[in-house]
């Protein structure tokens with residue numbers, strides 16, 4: 001049973017303790033199961049889940065890899081594929097990905113190509129994977145040339161969201177998810193943004209009502225955007241707010257900071273650009289600034305990044321055209337500026353430069 005007032009799509013089960021009732025549902029399907037997880041989620045949740053499946057008499061095998069973004073590779077995928085082939089798992093196999101975005105991206109891509117495509121169930125266990133990575137069908141792995149460069153669009157037939165799984169998640173990982181939730185509010189829903197800001201403490205403490213509303217609202221915002229732009233060419237660019245600068249920071253800092261930290265700084269700089277262009281008011285900017293301050297994110301990394309390196313890095317952003325970066329601009333909290341059906345707009349290099357310099361000064365104090 002779905003616990004929601006307005007039903008989510010049928011392929012989503014949102015329920016506290018959903019994992020406990022899941023074996024019964026899986027027993028009703030004609031599959032054997034390949035459970036894919038990382039070593040951290042294994043000991044916290046997946047091992048117990050596997051035991052529950054075996055206790056039900058289901059045929060299930062567990063495949064794991066070491067946790068971490070650097071293992072989201074073709075090599076990890078190949079190794080699991082080989083182990084599955086070794087066990088003679090065929091087209092009657094259903095993959096169950098249980099883990100954060102690294103697991104769901106990798107296992108999703110594996111499902112898309114194994115025996116030319118086998119069914120996929122996602123059980124996201126991090127906040128980022130619940131409100132972001134599990135939505136929209138993007139799957140993939142990283143290469144030495146960049147993140148997520150090899151992959152496929154492949155939809156799971158069920159997504160199981162059990163917020164109980166979050167109780168073991170470190171606060172730093174919660175914050176990564178909250179930054180993406182905040183982004184959803186900023187680009188599409190002012191009321192949701194203010195809800196998050198006012199209830200931040202309860203969200204971090206995982207108050208059930210707050211967690212429920214936050215996950216569902218974020219889910220709705222992202223899926224509504226994705227539905228309109230499967231090809232990632234237009235409105236889906238909105239989801240990139242804060243990420244144009246954020247990705248450049250991650251890269252120049254050699255991924256020494258978390259994605260959420262980098263995107264939070266990106267949100268500030270891109271909001272400042274919107275103010276510079278006269279698109280966003282300073283009072284909205286102050287509101288965003290105070291929200292990010294409440295997240296207690298360290299900005300220290302900015303000190304060590306040169307403004308020119310950052311500007312050069314922006315040329316490689318996926319929204320850039322002929323090396324000229326484009327930005328999603330906020331016009332107010334909950335709304336973005338669009339021009340001629342474009343959601344990512346060119347901004348003069350001098351404006352971008354000034355905003356980076358200003359934020360460097362304001363955030364690092366010199």
Ligand SMILES: NC(=O)c1ccc[n+]([C@@H]2O[C@H](COP(=O)([O-])OP(=O)(O)OC[C@H]3O[C@@H](n4cnc5c(N)ncnc54)[C@H](O)[C@@H]3O)[C@@H](O)[C@H]2O)c1
Nearest residue numbers: 040067100101102103125126128129132133138165168169
């Ligand atoms: N496909 C998409 O549309 C999409 C969208 C956003 C992000 N992503 C991808 O998702 C990844 C980031 O996701 P993430 O932040 O979940 O990273 P992650 O999968 O690395 O998880 C972060 C850490 O939390 C641990 N963890 C996960 N669930 C836990 C739990 N319940 N309790 C304790 N620890 C737990 C993991 O083992 C890992 O160490 C990136 O690779 C990114 O590219 C994909």
Ligand SMILES: [Zn+2]
Nearest residue numbers: 180243259263
């Ligand atoms: Zn992100």
